Structure formats: C-alpha cells, structure tokens
Amino acid sequence: MPFLDRRAATAGLVAGAGLGFIGCSAANERVLRSADAHPADYPTVLAVDEMGRLLEERSEGRLSIKTYAGGQLGAEKDALEITIFGGLDLTRVSIAPLSAIAAEAVVPALPFLFRNTAHMRAALDGAPGETILAALEPHGLIGLCFYDAGARSFYTRDRAIMAPEDLKGLKIRVMNSDMFVSMVETLGGDAAPMPYGEVYQGLMQGVVDGAENNWPSYESSRHFEAAPVYSLTRHVMAPEVLVMSAKRWRRLSEEDRALIRQCAKDSVPFMRAVWDERSRKAEEHLRAANVEIVTPDTQAFVEKVKPVWDRYLTTPALHRLADDIRTLGQTKEAGDV
Template sequence: MRSSIPPSRRQVLAGAAATSTLAATGCGGLDRSLLRAADAQPDGYPTVLAVQEMGRLLAEATDGRLRIKTYAGGQLGNEKDTLEITVFGGLDLNRVSIAPLGSILPEAVVPTLPFLFRSTAHMRAALDGAPGDAILAAMEPHKLIGLCFYDAGARSFYTSKRPIYEPGDLTGQKIRVLNSDLFVSMVEAFGGDATPMAYGEVYQGLMQGVVDGAENNPPSYESSRHYEVAPNYSLTEHVMAPEVLVMSLRAWRRLAPDDQALIRKCARDSVPYMRRIWDERTASAMQALSDQGVEIIRPDRTAFAESVRPVWDKYLTTPKLRALAESIESVQVRNG
C-alpha cells in the first residue's frame, strides 16, 4: 500500500523505525534511552504538555537514563499515519484520539458512545478504574500498550441560526460532524442532517450556510472563533470520548520489567497534570465565550440521551461490548 505520509515525514519515520530495529538488536551503539513520542496537537496543547511532564518524571526517576522526545504539531504525520507507524514499532509513544482506534479495537468504540458518561467526573472515574483498564489491556493483541487516558473535553452543539434546546431543534439542520459513522448515526437519530467536513473548512461552511451548525468542546469552539458565525452554544455534552497514550509493543518488550512499571506510573502520574490544564483552559474558554455575547444554553440532557439509544444498539454488537458499556454506566461518583 502506498504511504500517504509526505516524503520528509516518511524519512523521519523510516529513520525512527531503523533506530528501533537496531536498538532492539543492540547494534550500532544507538541511544536506547530516548523514547520518541508523536502528537498531532501543537506545542502547548494540554496533551503535549502532559507527555512532556511524563518525560520529566521519567528522566527524574531514572537520573536521565530514560527520556522522552515529543514531536508535536503533526510533525510526523496525522494520527492515522503515526498510529500505523507505532503499531509497526517506528515510534515508541503516541497520543491519539480514541476514535481512530475503533477500526482495529472494538472496545475503543464504547467510550465514544453518546451520553455514555453522565459527567466529566463520571468519565474520569470510569476510565481511571476497571472499565478503563479493560480498554487499555485490549490493545496489546494489536501491538500497542495502552498507558493512560487524557481528556478531550465534552462536545456540544453550536448553530448559526436556530438554537438547540431539545432534540427536535436539530431536525433538518445540517450539522458538521467528524468523519465517523457513529457521529453520523448520532446526529441522524436527532433528526439532523449529518455532514462530515474537515475541521479547517467549518468556519467558512458556517459563514456560507453550507452547514447550519457543528459540535465541539469549549476550547476548540472558542479558539477556532466559530462563535463568530455560530453564536448559539447548547451544552448537550453528548460525547466525552477521551484521548489515549499508547506505546509500541515492540518498544515495550525492549524494556526491563522495572522500567515498564515505571513508564506506566509516570504516564498515570501525568494525567492529573493534564486534567488541571484542561480544566483551566475550559473555564477560560467559557468565560471568553460569555464575554463575546455567545448564547450559552443548558438544556435537559435526558431527552437527548433517550433519542440516541438506538445508536447504542447499532454499535454494541457483542455481549462483551455491551457488558463494557454497562460496567461504565454502573460506576458511581459523588455528585456525578
């Protein structure tokens, strides 16, 4: 299959793969202490800062024997590209959205289900607990080691004309969604017209009326300035699909058991750091939206959740997946 990675990126990744191969065999005197991490998000983004924090903790715990170098901003390709390279061992660590993993890992579809999580606290408790551990563990047969989950925020609808107070308000509206069958199914369950579109085209699409609305988390909605052309923000918080930090199984097997345990610990210890930054960014975005005069709507989510139950039936195709969803639903959180 012809690679879609541009030549410059392909050369970097090929070099990384060669380094991994030589390091695995102990040849060439190459530095096996440096772990290479990819992230499509730009420098300064919470997930990038979190992996850098993990690297600081790891270097501190090993007196510099193990270190992490992060390639942010999609330097090594988009998430689809870098995930493939990580599976084959050309990258050591990779922060990706959970959604792309759904094509190889059925369990990854479950956290993307609409209205699975009752709140951010519920999502965090579930992913920090047994359900999250089960999803991470399911990655190993696919040549990945799941290390931890990071937040990606709660996605909500925003529209240019008709505000969204209840599911029926989406009827007939053209809503931009990710290129995801599940997201298309969700919007259609509300009666909307799901329109997959590249993120960079959304502002113009809203301005020209190609789409009537879209959906995203507050920091993305605010930083993209989509509120300028779609000033009605309805906090449906319909999806809280997380990000995930994975490690190549090939790189993992080069490590001693003590170092494997240390990497797991440093990854987990980076999670509260990431969440603090994310929460601060979300609060700042909401304040900025309010200052800009955005109409912020807080609808009753019950009717929305009931409308998308058929979507669950469509994607929970096995008893195992349904049991995983039920285990997440059963997680109890105070005030969550």
C-alpha cells in the first residue's frame, strides 16, 4: 500500500478511536497519546504506562500518557507513519522498520552483534545508543529510549536447527525487514515475510516451516503448539524503540522536553525487570510443555552471516558504530563478527 494510502487508512483508525488528530487545545496538550501493537500486559506497554505515571507525578498532573495497546490504532508501521506526521504523539516500534528511515537503526539488528543481554544493554544505554536515537530526529521522530526485545531464535515444526545447513529447504517466517530476509537467505533458508498475527495459522497449515522470535513471543502466541522445536541460536537481539513525533516535540517547552526524556529513561529499568521475569516464566512454561529445546554451536552461523554485515554497513560511519558496539567491554579480536 502506498504511503499516502496507509497514512489515510491509519488516520481513519485514529479518528474511529475517538482521537481525531492532535490539536492545540489544553486537553490535548496535556495528554500524550501512545500506540503499541502489543497487548496491554506486554512489557513495553507496561513500561509506557510507568513512564506516564512518572510524568504525571513529576508534572503535578499537567502531563500524562494515554496508551492504545493491542494494535487499536493500526499496525506498527502505520502507527509509525502517523507519528511522523503528527497524528500520534508516541509509539513503540521494533528497530527493524526504523532502518528504512535512518541508516543507523540497521546496526542493532545485525545478526550476532551482541554477545549477551548485558552487552546489549550497555551499548544501548551508552554513546552508541544515543547516536542511533539522535539519527531519527531529521526524519520526524524523537528517539526517547530503547526497550528489550530479547534474543531471537529459530523454531520449527519438526527439525532442530543445529547448523546453517539445517535451514536448507525450510520456509522461515520473518518480519517485513530486508535485513531479516537477507539473514535467513544467507543462512540457507527461504525467508517468508508475514504479519505476526498470521504466523500461527501459517505454521499449523504448513505455509511456513518455522519462524524466529524470543521466549515470551514464542510462548504467548502459542506458536510452540505448531512448531515445538526451539533452537537457541540467539541470532538477533534487536531492541524496541519508544519514539515521539517531532512535530509534537517542537511545541513543548525545554522544561517539558527534559522531563519527558527523563521519564522515558527512568521507565527502562522497570521494563527490563518486567521483561526478565516474563522471559523466565515463558521459558519455564515451554520446558514444562515438553518443547524440544536445543542449543547449537553458533560459530558456523556467525561466519555464515558476514555477508549480511557487508551488505548493510554501507558507510564508514556505520562501520564505526558497529565496531564501537561490538568491541564494547572487550579487546577487539581479528576476524570477530
């Protein structure tokens, strides 16, 4: 669907939800409207609720956030576009769609960039994360903070993925992202972009042979019922991002901008605690459900995806950003990916 058509369609959803477009009334100025495709009890939604609580408390009731969860205002990409032109104040979005807007956003989605969760959080909390968030502003978005999205691993209907060769002949659902398509195809699989809501049926009907996602999504979507083999490749740890409309941002005072930034940052530890607990419970549930869980040696995968890095790190600045993240907290070794 062309951009303008998608924008009009999502505008209709916004109006249908009783929001209209953001105006300049006092009521609108104090309530920030936020969209999230995840359900109301998902960690990112709870984190924005916590941000709203902090904002209302610290502004003495002058500012607050109203969150529309569960895709009430349209698909993630539509909500992002509406936010860019000012129809929404805030939206939580996966990093992958942002790579089409700002080249820097491609870096955190690179396969096998992060060694572990601690490394990912340190990079995104530090200078590399600030660089990525700042790169969004020329494109109509203010990057406020990163939220965790866990480590993504492959799950399949009937085959463990212990080596890249095991993906050969398998149709694997991926997000609508060139990066994810390239990654799966480079590893030897057949990438099949598909909306998240269609994956369960696709697995059940054999339209796709597998998919890839984190523990909570694999469990809460009940994809494990159709694809009960979970291979812990942990190939991507791409974060979620909370962004604000630059158009709305420009109408705020410097004091309110600083307050919103701080409340967003202060919601991150809350989100991570909720995420860690959610992940732990999801893993426990899946193990109790007798899902076959295997842990492959990922070195062959790391070597195989080097062309993906070459394809998407198209400038010296992107190479430097990836190197800054990759070497954070350790001495760079020749040949590392």
